Amino acid sequence: MAMPRFALALLTAACLASTPRLAAAQAGGFPIKTTPRTQFVMMEGEVVRRDGGQTAHLAQNVKLPSGVKINYKNGIVEMPADKLNPKGKKITLREGDYVRVDGGVVFATPASASAAQGAAPVAPDAKYEKLVQHGPGYAEPAMQVSLLNKKIELLNQKISLLSQGRNDLPDTKSLDAQLAELDEKLK
Numbered sequence: 550m551a552m553p554r555f556a557l558a559l560l561t562a563a564c565l566a567s568t569p570r571l572a573a574a575q576a577g578g579f580p581i582k583t584t585p586r587t588q589f590v591m592m593e594g595e596v597v598r599r600d601g602g603q604t605a606h607l608a609q610n611v612k613l614p615s616g617v618k619i620n621y622k623n624g625i626v627e628m629p630a631d632k633l634n635p636k637g638k639k640i641t642l643r644e645g646d647y648v649r650v651d652g653g654v655v656f657a658t659p660a661s662a663s664a665a666q667g668a669a670p671v672a673p674d675a676k677y678e679k680l681v682q683h684g685p686g687y688a689e690p691a692m693q694v695s696l697l698n699k700k701i702e703l704l705n706q707k708i709s710l711l712s713q714g715r716n717d718l719p720d721t722k723s724l725d726a727q728l729a730e731l732d733e734k735l736k
Contacts, residue, residue, distance in 0.1 A: 581611045583650045589619050591642035596621040599647070617652035626654060700731045 588599045589611060596611075596619055597604045607621035616629035624642035628634065642648070643664065645657025656662035703724055710719045 579609055579612060581613070583613070585650060587650050588647040589621075590647040591624045591644055593644075596624050596642065613648070613650060613652055615652035617648065619648055628652065696731055696734055700728065703728050703731070 584600060586601050589596050589607075590599050590604070592604070595606070597606055598611075610621055611619040613619070618627040620626075624646075626640045626642060626648055628638040628640070630637045640654055641664075642654070643657065643661035646654060646661050647657075648654050707721055707724045707728075710721060710724070713719070
């Protein structure tokens with residue numbers, strides 16, 4: 550009689566211990582460590598992880614640092630909400646499409662690119678430039694450099710104000726507001 554109760558208690562403890570893991574999977578996947586070369590590719594009906602030339606099957610959904618969630622079984626990629634898409638966006642990967650570490654989706658064919666954009670189907674032999682659906686927070690590198698230079702300029706102004714050797718603290722609210730605005734743009 551003691552053995553079945555012990556087994557029941559052990560089973561209950563195991564179920565309770567696994568509850569947070571199940572909740573995380575239902576919420577959209579587990580954070581995963583990546584390298585700059587990591588890609589999540591739709592191959593033969595499921596998403597696999599590709600690092601350089603090596604591929605590995607996934608056993609759970611993935612959540613990238615950018616907030617992009619990838620369902621490894623059906624290839625649905627869920628982009629987080631942002632200013633352009635307040636409700637987020639869902640894209641279904643097709644064979645050969647892949648997701649980069651930054652959350653950008655690279656389409657393998659014109660058909661998968663047009664399907665992701667909700668456009669009319671295209672001819673199978675259509676020519677196209679590689680289309681990349683950028684992930685959240687993407688900004689052109691030149692724009693990022695410009696914003697970072699502006700931030701450096703504002704920080705130098707603040708340092709100059711604060712290092713004047715005055716007894717009272719100077720008012721930096723305007724500079725702080727501008728820095729906060731730049732930080733928001735850099736996200």
